[in-house]
Amino acid sequence: MKSDNIEELLQKYYEGETDLAEEKQLQAFFNDPAELPEHLKAQAAPFRYYAKQQEEQPDDALSDDWLFEKIEQQEPRAKQLFFPVVQGLASYWRVAAGILLVLGAFWVGRQYDQGTATEPNAELAALREEVQEMKRALASGASASERIQLVSQEFGAEQPDGIIQVLITTMNEDPNVNVRVAASEALYRFHHKKEVRQALVTSLRRQTDPLMQLTLIDMLVSIKEKEAIGELEDLTQRKDLLPIVKDKAAEGLGILI
Amino acid sequence: MKRLTLVAAACLLLGTTPVLAHVGNNGPNPIQFGFAEPMEASQNKPLVYKNKLGNSKGNQVIILMHNSDVKVVGHNSDEVVIEASSYTAPPARAAGLKPLYNQAEDNTGMGLSVAKDKNTLTITKASRQDGNYTIRVPKNASVRFEETNWTGGDLSINDVAGEIELKLNNGNATLTNITGPVVANATSSDMVIKFASLNQSKPSAISTVAGTVDIHLPSNTKADFKLKTIQGEIYSDFDMNIAKDSKSNLPRVTGGNNIEGKTNGGGVEMNLYTISGDMYIRKSK
Numbered sequence: 198m199k200s201d202n203i204e205e206l207l208q209k210y211y212e213g214e215t216d217l218a219e220e221k222q223l224q225a226f227f228n229d230p231a232e233l234p235e236h237l238k239a240q241a242a243p244f245r246y247y248a249k250q251q252e253e254q255p256d257d258a259l260s261d262d263w264l265f266e267k268i269e270q271q272e273p274r275a276k277q278l279f280f281p282v283v284q285g286l287a288s289y290w291r292v293a294a295g296i297l298l299v300l301g302a303f304w305v306g307r308q309y310d311q312g313t314a315t316e317p318n319a320e321l322a323a324l325r326e327e328v329q330e331m332k333r334a335l336a337s338g339a340s341a342s343e344r345i346q347l348v349s350q351e352f353g354a355e356q357p358d359g360i361i362q363v364l365i366t367t368m369n370e371d372p373n374v375n376v377r378v379a380a381s382e383a384l385y386r387f388h389h390k391k392e393v394r395q396a397l398v399t400s401l402r403r404q405t406d407p408l409m410q411l412t413l414i415d416m417l418v419s420i421k422e423k424e425a426i427g428e429l430e431d432l433t434q435r436k437d438l439l440p441i442v443k444d445k446a447a448e449g450l451g452i453l454i
Numbered sequence: 455m456k457r458l459t460l461v462a463a464a465c466l467l468l469g470t471t472p473v474l475a476h477v478g479n480n481g482p483n484p485i486q487f488g489f490a491e492p493m494e495a496s497q498n499k500p501l502v503y504k505n506k507l508g509n510s511k512g513n514q515v516i517i518l519m520h521n522s523d524v525k526v527v528g529h530n531s532d533e534v535v536i537e538a539s540s541y542t543a544p545p546a547r548a549a550g551l552k553p554l555y556n557q558a559e560d561n562t563g564m565g566l567s568v569a570k571d572k573n574t575l576t577i578t579k580a581s582r583q584d585g586n587y588t589i590r591v592p593k594n595a596s597v598r599f600e601e602t603n604w605t606g607g608d609l610s611i612n613d614v615a616g617e618i619e620l621k622l623n624n625g626n627a628t629l630t631n632i633t634g635p636v637v638a639n640a641t642s643s644d645m646v647i648k649f650a651s652l653n654q655s656k657p658s659a660i661s662t663v664a665g666t667v668d669i670h671l672p673s674n675t676k677a678d679f680k681l682k683t684i685q686g687e688i689y690s691d692f693d694m695n696i697a698k699d700s701k702s703n704l705p706r707v708t709g710g711n712n713i714e715g716k717t718n719g720g721g722v723e724m725n726l727y728t729i730s731g732d733m734y735i736r737k738s739k
Binding site (some may be wrong): 340341342343345346349373374375376378379406407408411439441445 | 514596617619621634635636637638639656657658659660661663684685723725727729730
């Protein structure tokens with residue numbers, strides 16, 4: 198082999214443009230020290246090193262083959278060792294586990310809920326008791342003063358509808374005007390509730406006492422209840438009303454419309 | 455025409471016969487004839503009716519009255535004593551007949567019907583005639599007075615320590631030496647209420663459409679006043695401590711003409727509500 202040809206190849210090799218056959222040619226050339234020309238000896242060392250490395254068997258520990266081998270060996274073994282029946286029914290087990298998980302979540306959720314809800318439950322029960330007591334007291338001949346006291350006691354901001362119902366009934370049906378006024382004032386504090394506003398409007402139609410009519414007109418105007426407009430118009434037309442009530446109704450209409 | 459005269463004559467005959475007969479029997483006092491006990495009638499004493507009722511808080515006297523001046527006085531006894539000083543008995547010719555307008559049964563001989571149910575004694579006017587009654591009630595019993603129509607008649611209540619509830623139309627009321635609570639509603643009655651002290655356990659509420667409300671309270675009374683009048687004015691010599699508006703320094707009047715004030719630091723609730731009547735809240739002298 199001519200050395201100038203080799204030089205050319207070397208040039209190509211260093212530039213990374215040689216193909217596999219040419220590299221083999223180079224390797225063969227440099228591995229034969231006898232024919233090496235003097236100026237190319239320095240280049241020979243790397244090629245010899247590559248050749249030597251190729252001959253060496255790499256250590257097992259450094260190779261990944263052992264791992265693949267192990268996997269290939271174990272797979273059939275695993276299939277036979279762990280629950281052979283289970284493997285066949287794997288999909289069913291997955292479904293079962295899924296259901297269990299959902300049920301478990303429900304159970305935990307419920308436990309948690311009960312844990313936190315016991316306190317409000319007790320409060321609610323106490324409130325129900327209070328509502329019942331109120332109903333009993335209002336129905337069974339408590340004196341007017343006691344009834345006023347009952348309806349104008351402080352209720353919390355969030356009340357079961359029971360108390361509101363009791364107040365509405367009292368506002369509409371109590372024989373004493375003072376109690377009715379007190380009940381409507383108690384209801385006024387819940388005027389953000391739709392049912393309360395509705396009850397105030399319907400009550401205006403029922404009430405015949407001017408004190409009560411004026412109280413309700415004032416309330417409906419101050420909460421700007423548009424649904425009261427029809428009712429107020431009726432009041433201004435009625436002939437059996439005290440003039441001041443008519444005036445107030447007209448004044449309220451002026452504000453609402 | 456002839457027939458009519460005949461019937462009229464027959465009626466006259468039937469009507470006068472028993473009257474003449476009774477007048478003859480009873481002598482000078484025909485008014486109470488047939489109802490009062492003969493002894494009282496002959497001595498010309500006021501009629502008295504008594505009924506036992508306990509002198510404790512749970513007891514109640516309900517008075518349903520019209521066309522009568524009534525004086526209710528509390529006394530230290532467990533009896534209800536009713537005295538009628540002027541009472542017009544039904545005409546003698548009504549003997550044996552029942553009145554149809556006023557169907558309450560007169561079981562006292564003074565134009566009143568009295569019924570007792572457990573610890574409640576109900577006194578109902580059983581006549582359309584006017585009357586004048588003094589009703590003595592156990593001091594601690596509660597009193598409920600209702601004026602049942604518009605024929606008037608004034609009421610006075612004295613020395614009652616129990617709760618007082620009034621429903622008046624146009625009769626005036628004067629309450630003296632009471633402790634309340636008072637729950638009163640009237641249409642055009644003037645009410646003068648003189649508290650000896652104010653019961654702190656239960657709220658009072660007084661409302662009227664066109665009447666005046668005049669309240670006397672001891673100057674050290676603790677109360678939370680809630681006052682409202684549509685067209686009237688409120689006069690008081692109490693320091694009401696009404697919250698003032700920080701900007702204008704004017705008393706703050708909340709929505710719907712409500713004035714809320716406290717006397718002596720506040721106490722039991724006292725609601726006063728009138729439409730055109732004025733209110734006077736004064737220190738008792």
